[in-house]
Amino acid sequence: MKVKFKNTWFAPNGFRFRVGVQNVPDQFRDMIPSSAEILPGDYVAPVEAKGRRNKRITGLPETMSEATEMFAMIADGQIEATE
Numbered sequence: 001m002k003v004k005f006k007n008t009w010f011a012p013n014g015f016r017f018r019v020g021v022q023n024v025p026d027q028f029r030d031m032i033p034s035s036a037e038i039l040p041g042d043y044v045a046p047v048e049a050k051g052r053r054n055k056r057i058t059g060l061p062e063t064m065s066e067a068t069e070m071f072a073m074i075a076d077g078q079i080e081a082t083e
Contacts, residue, residue, distance in 0.1 A: 001026055002039040009033055021045055 003024045009017045011028055021039065024032065032038065061067040073079045 004037045006035045
């Protein structure tokens with residue numbers, strides 16, 4: 001069964017289930033915390049929509065790694081540079 005956890009939960013066998021949607025064995029159905037939500041069997045997690053390919057950068061990078069990544073994306077044509 002699929003369960004959506006709001007907090008990390010340790011099953012009686014010591015297995016850790018992290019926050020989010022997890023597959024849990026049916027034997028733990030009666031032990032799941034009340035903050036968790038049991039999802040229908042045909043539940044499919046929503047896919048996060050990606051932005052458009054040529055988005056504009058409006059802010060300056062705060063770190064050198066962000067600057068390096070930004071310049072690489074500009075060189076690959078994934079983003080447009082602003083003046």
